[in-house]
Amino acid sequence: MKIDYTVQIWREGKQYIAHAMPLDVASAGETPEVARQAVDAAVRLFLATAAEHGTLEEVLKDSGYCRKGGSWRRPDWLGVEQRSCLAAA
Numbered sequence: 816m817k818i819d820y821t822v823q824i825w826r827e828g829k830q831y832i833a834h835a836m837p838l839d840v841a842s843a844g845e846t847p848e849v850a851r852q853a854v855d856a857a858v859r860l861f862l863a864t865a866a867e868h869g870t871l872e873e874v875l876k877d878s879g880y881c882r883k884g885g886s887w888r889r890p891d892w893l894g895v896e897q898r899s900c901l902a903a904a
Contacts, residue, residue, distance in 0.1 A: 830845065835857070
């Protein structure tokens with residue numbers, strides 16, 4: 816089964832963080848490519864574990880995926896934005 820997802824990558828100190836949306840799975844690495852590979856492995860393990868426990872359908876629905884025929888369709892992204900706000904000090 817093929818599951819599409821979007822990955823955000825950012826730097827925290829000396830590590831790069833990769834976050835798979837909308838599955839909400841994250842991992843890290845010393846370079847952006849290592850972080851990508853780590854999050855791909857984490858997503859595979861996350862989905863395999865959900866399938867083993869019989870909760871894969873529930874996990875995908877809770878993440879916004881919908882079933883179309885024999886496959887799952889990811890949510891359509893309207894945009895990914897970097898925003899900011901002023902916080903009271």
